Amino acid sequence: MNTQAIRFLLNGEPVEVTGVAPTTSLLNWLRVHQRLTGTKEGCAEGDCGACTVVVGELEGEDDALRLQTVNACIQFVPALDGKAVFTVEYLRRQTGGGLHPVQQAMVDCHGSQCGFCTPGFVMSLWELYNDCSASGDRPDDNRIRSALAGNLCRCTGYRPILEAGARMFDLPAVGLDGPTLRAQLLALRRRDGLAYAHGENSFHAPRTLADLAALRSRHPEATILAGCTDIGLWVNKQFRELGALIYIGQVAELRQIGEAGGALRIGAGVSLSDAYAALCRHYPELGELWDRFASPPVRNAGTLGGNIANGSPIGDSMPVLIALGSRIVLHSVRGRRTLPLQDFYLDYMKRDLAADEIVEAVEVPLPVPGLQVRSWKVSKRYDSDISAVCGAFALRIEDGRVREPRIAFGGMAATPKRAARTEAALDGRPWDEETLAHALLALELDYAPLTDMRASAGYRRRAAGGLLRRFFLETRPEVSLAAAQTRVFAAFDACTVTP
Ligand SMILES: Cc1cc2nc3c(=O)[nH]c(=O)nc-3n(C[C@H](O)[C@H](O)[C@H](O)COP(=O)(O)OP(=O)(O)OC[C@H]3O[C@@H](n4cnc5c(N)ncnc54)[C@H](O)[C@@H]3O)c2cc1C
Numbered sequence: 273m274n275t276q277a278i279r280f281l282l283n284g285e286p287v288e289v290t291g292v293a294p295t296t297s298l299l300n301w302l303r304v305h306q307r308l309t310g311t312k313e314g315c316a317e318g319d320c321g322a323c324t325v326v327v328g329e330l331e332g333e334d335d336a337l338r339l340q341t342v343n344a345c346i347q348f349v350p351a352l353d354g355k356a357v358f359t360v361e362y363l364r365r366q367t368g369g370g371l372h373p374v375q376q377a378m379v380d381c382h383g384s385q386c387g388f389c390t391p392g393f394v395m396s397l398w399e400l401y402n403d404c405s406a407s408g409d410r411p412d413d414n415r416i417r418s419a420l421a422g423n424l425c426r427c428t429g430y431r432p433i434l435e436a437g438a439r440m441f442d443l444p445a446v447g448l449d450g451p452t453l454r455a456q457l458l459a460l461r462r463r464d465g466l467a468y469a470h471g472e473n474s475f476h477a478p479r480t481l482a483d484l485a486a487l488r489s490r491h492p493e494a495t496i497l498a499g500c501t502d503i504g505l506w507v508n509k510q511f512r513e514l515g516a517l518i519y520i521g522q523v524a525e526l527r528q529i530g531e532a533g534g535a536l537r538i539g540a541g542v543s544l545s546d547a548y549a550a551l552c553r554h555y556p557e558l559g560e561l562w563d564r565f566a567s568p569p570v571r572n573a574g575t576l577g578g579n580i581a582n583g584s585p586i587g588d589s590m591p592v593l594i595a596l597g598s599r600i601v602l603h604s605v606r607g608r609r610t611l612p613l614q615d616f617y618l619d620y621m622k623r624d625l626a627a628d629e630i631v632e633a634v635e636v637p638l639p640v641p642g643l644q645v646r647s648w649k650v651s652k653r654y655d656s657d658i659s660a661v662c663g664a665f666a667l668r669i670e671d672g673r674v675r676e677p678r679i680a681f682g683g684m685a686a687t688p689k690r691a692a693r694t695e696a697a698l699d700g701r702p703w704d705e706e707t708l709a710h711a712l713l714a715l716e717l718d719y720a721p722l723t724d725m726r727a728s729a730g731y732r733r734r735a736a737g738g739l740l741r742r743f744f745l746e747t748r749p750e751v752s753l754a755a756a757q758t759r760v761f762a763a764f765d766a767c768t769v770t771p
């Protein structure tokens with residue numbers, strides 16, 4: 273196979289890359305090949321944020337420039353083709369050698385001690401700074417907190433860093449030259465996809481769904497790559513050789529969100545950030561699930577399609593998508609087929625996906641009047657943690673009785689799975705304590721969870737029952753409780769950190 277060079281902007285300058293394995297991480301390339309050692313390696317699995325960089329892309333019909341944080345340790349270099357990468361070294365260039373307001377604010381607020389985590393925090397704050405400067409907003413404490421949810425610091429403590437996130441807007445502004453960057457990115461744009469090879473390994477980035485399907489059909493052995501937030505760990509932690517990669521991130525049809533036939537259609541290449549934003553516009557009750565799904569850099573890179581296709585029993589999106597009655601759309605050269613999402617999961621990490629198929633989209637029914645929906649995850653940490661249990665509940669109440677209950681859990685079985693006995697115990701019954709008691713007994717029979725490092729089987733059972741009770745308390749017809757009354761974190765919501 274002939275190879276092309278990978279082309280992108282690095283700190284505003286065009287670069288061409290050849291001669292590296294397609295699974296070379298952006299972090300290693302920056303540090304080893306470019307000697308840009310400001311970006312640090314902590315965990316190499318997307319958890320600590322020491323490697324945070326910002327990636328710029330043109331998006332939408334008007335090709336607007338969008339900047340987002342990602343974890344450089346779990347991004348493969350060819351996936352950056354056509355994009356703009358900014359590292360902490362760029363900030364010095366922006367100011368002609370001085371400190372950028374983000375850095376000055378970190379100094380002023382004593383936001384750094386050993387400094388290992390600092391470049392990562394600075395890049396998360398830089399993204400927030402640019403975003404808010406463009407819109408003229410000033411972020412509140414919660415927004416600053418959320419922007420930093422993917423950055424860990426062992427020694428400074430978070431308060432001074434959060435204070436720096438407010439202070440940076442008090443300093444003389446430093447703007448980003450958006451029009452020049454946009455013109456540079458337009459000049460890099462390819463008409464056809466990237467085909468890159470190194471030794472036995474290859475990387476294809478088709479630009480249309482038809483090309484993607486044709487490639488998939490010719491290379492059923494290849495690994496489909498989306499946001500790389502699962503696959504990056506296969507390479508970094510399991511040292512897996514991946515051979516051929518087919519990247520879906522440049523396929524425009526897969527990056528679309530639309531509404532048709534009473535459903536929200538989310539393309540498989542839509543990032544988790546955008547997918548949850550769209551879901552929460554219709555189902556604001558899912559805001560906490562969105563906030564607690566990984567961290568901003570993981571949500572910016574990772575896709576909803578990747579979460580669904582990976583088929584992990586502890587993935588956070590599947591329970592609520594199943595409870596809402598979503599359908600999955602699969603695509604191949606043979607055509608398209610659609611099936612209920614719950615039927616896609618056959619057994620532990622086994623999916624109803626033929627070798628030549630890819631996930632094209634998920635279709636989520638729009639809310640109907642009276643529908644009550646909730647989904648909560650239980651994990652050891654609030655931010656950026658994998659669920660021990662994730663429960664999702666959807667039902668309508670008519671004349672005080674439960675109609676069409678749909679309940680699904682992750683972390684309770686080998687696949688994300690509906691609670692059939694619990695649903696039967698609820699259907700048509702008054703939504704009261706007696707029905708809840710029957711439903712809790714049925715829930716015991718629905719699942720036989722495992723004990724593992726995240727939780728014991730007993731804990732999982734109790735947590736699942738607790739979530740069902742919480743759903744009851746918030747949705748019962750008599751004296752229903754507000755979300756703030758059942759939310760254990762509500763006490764922290766009111767805490768302010770900035771003066
Ligand atoms: C630090 C960290 C925190 C995380 N936290 C969470 C969390 O809170 N909740 C959670 O659920 N997950 C979490 N994850 C897991 C991961 O982010 C999600 O599963 C994510 O949605 C994967 O999407 P991706 O686009 O990165 O997939 P990739 O890593 O690119 O691919 C994942 C799998 O899906 C397949 N695939 C991807 N797209 C398609 C497609 N269109 N068609 C067919 N197959 C496809 C790939 O071949 C691969 O098998 C976390 C990961 C990290 C690193």
Ligand code: FES
Pocket residue numbers: 312313314315316317318319320321322323324343344345346
């Ligand atoms: S090194 Fe920890 S997130 Fe990348």
Ligand code: FES
Pocket residue numbers: 383384385386387388389390424425426427428
């Ligand atoms: S300053 Fe040392 S880890 Fe954050």
